[in-house]
Amino acid sequence: MNVNDFDFYLPEELIAQTPLEARSQSRLLVLDRDRSQLYDSSFTQLVNEVSTGDCLVLNDTKVLPARLIGEKKETGAVIEFLLLKQTTGDCWETLVKPAKRVKVGTVITFGDGKLIATCVEEREDGGRIVEFSYDGLFYELLDELGTMPLPPYIKERLDDQDRYQTVYAKQLGSAAAPTAGLHFTTDLLHALKQKGVSIVYLTLHVGLGTFRPVSLDDVLDHKMHEEYYELTEEAAKTLQETKERGNHIIAVGTTSARTLETIASKHGKFVAETGWTSIFIYPGYTFKGIDGLVTNFHLPKSTLVMLVSAMAGKDFLLGAYAHAVKNNYRFFSFGDAMFIRPHVKGEIRN
Template sequence: MKVEDFDFDLPESLIAQTPLLDRTSSRLMVLDKTTGDISDEKFTNIIDYLNEGDALVLNDTRVLPARLHGIKEETGAHIEVLLLKQKEGNKWETLVKPAKRIRVGAKISFGEGELTAICTEELEHGGRILEFHYTGIFYEILENLGEMPLPPYIKEQLSDQDRYQTVYAKENGSAAAPTAGLHFTEELLETIRKKGIHICFVTLHVGLGTFRPVDVSDTENHKMHSEFYRLNAETAAILNEVKANGKKIVAVGTTSIRTLETIATKFDGELQADSGWTDIFIFPGYTFKAVDALITNFHLPKSTLIMLVSALSTRENILNAYHHAVEAKYRFFSFGDAMFIH
């Protein structure tokens, strides 16, 4: 398929710049993935579409305050560093700006020397391997010195950094939030539990590749970025039982789908305890092996994410729903409204 097949007109004014005061007060578009029928509701109505015995699968990754501002020790030049993924020990793959100032051997200081780094390897597109040096606990230092790495299409500063975390965020490691989960509160999750629905967690650390544009014309030629995932044995057993009982597995976010479908593909449709790196690319023509329904936000034109949601329904149904979303002035992207595809 052509990447152009997933294009649509999106007014910039519909890109949500700030989160709503109440996480659950966003709108919810409900799409029947088979018929294409659409209804406009509020997010709290999601419980009406979940039945006893179903499983709601959430990604419990926690976003690192991964943007650091430092100075190059030799010159005093300002350097911005974005942590992407931990390699081994204190070495991290990062994006550095301006990259041309940081060559192998260059040293960067953050927070008046509380944290320092030395460049050990140069990668393409501004990537650098940095080895960090510090006293104490790295993540505590990061919480003190770092900023939340908001997506490039969000121009406004975030006054409360916790609003770019899900209420169940637990496992440190993401460069971006699994934003479909931002709509949930502890109270709503408890209401869902009381209805007899399993609340399950997987981990997938979201990389910045999720924001990178597709730079090929044919979907077959696109290479996905790689992200770390994990599923434990207890959760796998619950989800297999849900499937065996004919109930639904409802993924919250495309990251949860990528985790479950990676594992189900690896083990011939069964879910097992597993961890590793996935670069699964889901687009129309893909046969889902684990997930029945999806709660997601509204995505960028021509992105791998709109291709993924099209695979769960059809390209025509999704583009029709997106045209409706634009006309009805739904809020788009990370802090925007939600969509339920079932």
């Protein structure tokens, strides 16, 4: 399976640079696999696309203000840090730019010395492990000194930092937002509940490895980065009951999908669990946990396109992307969304 099989043409002007004024104003492209049909809708209409008794699963991770700009203590050179994940104590795995200026023992200061980082390990992939020292509370200092780590394809300034958080973000720890969830408002969630749709939350702290294009020609040679996840007892119970009733489980975002598939693949059912996943889903994969998926439009050749292709079918998915380009859908983090509807047994849904 070649990485070029998942490439597609995308005009640069379709990459959304800023969020829409209202979250749920975004468009929704619906993929009906039973009929092999596409149709254009709006995100507020999601409430009419899901059925009473279905379960929507959202990732409640919260993005860290993980981008830090500091100075090298010895020379005053500007160094940019991106915090990826906490390893032990005050040690963090980071991406550093320019990495060549940061060796073991290098000291970087932030906020006139309010926060100090010392490099303790150089990684082969160019990453660095640094140990922080400070007075007070680390996350309060991060709120003061850090900014949201927007993806590199977003060139515009984000005036309202909360627009890169979901309205239900709770568990601090992500290096990037679970962007499919950015479309939801409290009103839309309320409307879904009123219809009898269960809303379940899990946590997967998103790492940047999820979004990187695959650099190897053969997809099967690609290795995913590990990401931490949590599923509570209450959430697992609701999911299992939904499955046993024969209703649909719909993941909101590829992060929710990967968490649910990790657990269902391991146990054959939904159970409460914490752990690390490096699951890589691509065409040929048999889904064991989820029936449908709400997701944004992703980067060419990315593992996210491969995951969505596994659910929709590669040709159908790439046809949907071509339709989205032709009809000027907005792409990537602040862009529009698609809904891959569950298969329906024994009936054709209207």
